[in-house]
Amino acid sequence: MSKFHPLTVTDIHRTIRDAVVLTLKPDDDFAFQFVPGQYLTFKQDFDRTELRRNYSICAGLDDGTLQVGIKRVDGGAFSTFANSDLAVGDTLFAMPPMGSFGVKTEPNKAKSYLAFAGGSGITPILSILKTTLAREPNSTFTLIYANRAVHTIMFRDELEDLKNRYMQRFTLIHVLETGQDIDLFSGRVDAEKCAVLFKSWIDIASVDTALICGPEPMMLAISAALETHGLSKDQIRFELFGAGQQGRLARQAVKDAAQGTPATRAKITLDGTTHQIEMAKDTSVLQTAIDNQLDPPFACRAGVCSTCKARVTEGEYQMLTNHALEDYEVEAGYVLTCQCYPLSDTLIIDYDQH
Ligand SMILES: Cc1cc2nc3c(=O)[nH]c(=O)nc-3n(C[C@H](O)[C@H](O)[C@H](O)COP(=O)(O)OP(=O)(O)OC[C@H]3O[C@@H](n4cnc5c(N)ncnc54)[C@H](O)[C@@H]3O)c2cc1C
The missing domain is CATH 3.10.20.30 (Beta-grasp domain)
Structure with a gap:
């Protein structure tokens, strides 16, 4: 059975104009224990039709709270509702955390993580990032975060704080489509950009695990570039938020056959x-x-x-x-x-x- 639990919205914090961070209090804290990188599935009725949507947990394990970050999608039902209509004290319904994106924390290991996030794809990565920096004191983390412009960067202040707190172990690189003076940090993160980054900024040979979460074309380009530069498939973890190709042709072929x-x-x-x-x-x-x-x-x-x-x-x-x-x-x-x-x-x- 799909087990949906009630969660009370205890705080709504706007991280940028078009995204909210919801703090949620479940009826059953035990059922909502999570592994960084996991997501919650919410259900909500819109015009008497039930929609289900996934949102990744953005809180770290040591934050002692359950939070998701929801970016408004133009014309999107749930994300618009969360950004415009939801109020503190409201109740949402979600299934316990699911998903296997993310990595096991190993406190005694000294690992090198390289993460790529695009837009709202930062949410599961932020949870993994905070937890890893806190619980793996000898590991390093590099995050390449792609956004359209400065004002669309979710969790910008929180990332800056982490950078200041873990100066020796956390490297943050913002790549923006507009508003950056330096060429390397402007434009989209594609194969060409990866090649330059891997040449001048990131020692790919020392990377143990790469994590990617963002739009599908960006994800495909980055994972291909990582493999070209020597990472094995096993070292690359990814989470997709939505697929461009919904497989209509394949379904028609099934029908015909x-x-x-x-x-x-x-x-x-x-x-x-x-x-x-x-x-x-x-x-x-x-x-x-x-x-x-x-x-x-x-x-x-x-x-x-x-x-x-x-x-x-x-x-x-x-x-x-x-x-x-x-x-x-x-x-x-x-x-x-x-x-x-x-x-x-x-x-x-x-x-x-x-
Ligand atoms: C594992 C996972 C984790 C995720 N985590 C996050 C997260 O942490 N944060 C986050 O912000 N998102 C996350 N997402 C994405 C999220 O689940 C939703 O897909 C997203 O918020 C859009 O949902 P929506 O209901 O707002 O939009 P929808 O109503 O599904 O609409 C999506 C798009 O389709 C268009 N559309 C809708 N209906 C029609 C129609 N009839 N004809 C033509 N176009 C139409 C809309 O205009 C819109 O552009 C995650 C997704 C997955 C799979």
Whole structure:
């Protein structure tokens, strides 16, 4: 079952004109313990339609609070509501923290982290950054933060404070599309910019882990540049907030291929109960579970977040899009059920093996 808990909004702080930081008090603090890099899935009714949206936790583990940062998207339902209508004392509903972006803190290690954030992509990185600097006293952290202009930089003061506090271990580089005098720090963070940065400012050979969170084109360009400059796939972690290509063509191909094929006998386990269901080959596992009132967990429905993750233990399937699961998870049979379609005549899926 999707377990939504009430959270009281105890503070709303505007970090820039178009973004708010919400401080939230859950009814159950234990359920909302988090690992830096994780996100919350909120649900909210708009014109009697329920929308679900993910927002990454921006607080560090030692802040003793639960906070998310929400940047307004033009015409966006939830982000506009959060920025314009939400008030202190209101109640939001969210599932406990999820997601596997982020790194395990190892206090005795001396590691070198390199992070890239674009716009609101700073939120999970800020949580990881604060926690790592506080809990790994021998590690260093370099953050390249891309924004349109100075006035769109979320958490600018907080980042400056961290820079002053951890002067020897935290390097902050702002790259702005407009308003920077130095060429290197102007424009977009693309392959060319990375090549110059890696030549003059960042010793890529010493980097243990790279973290990227931002728009899809920026993320793809940076991860390719990191690999070109010697980092392995395992060293690069990323979190995507939204995908440009929603896979309509792939879904049409599934529909075409499914015509005239027999239904799949599926067994779907959720909350300890196994349900036997006939599912059409052109219907995703998630949609089948929803249609059968199983109340499965889900949010983006676009293969971007991992809220609907489950494990296929028997049968063949195809996953149309995956921006969230690591290769080793896919090899182990984990799927994003919103993108998972049956190929075989039987399929066994377990949501409890999350
Ligand atoms: C794992 C994860 C973590 C995230 N963390 C954060 C975070 O920390 N901070 C943050 O700010 N965001 C975060 N996001 C993004 C966030 O979840 C939302 O996608 C974002 O806030 C937009 O949601 P919305 O409801 O405001 O916009 P939506 O209503 O979904 O609209 C998005 C865009 O689509 C357009 N649109 C909507 N409906 C239509 C239509 N019918 N036809 C044409 N265009 C349309 C809108 O104009 C808008 O430009 C995260 C996403 C993921 C997957």
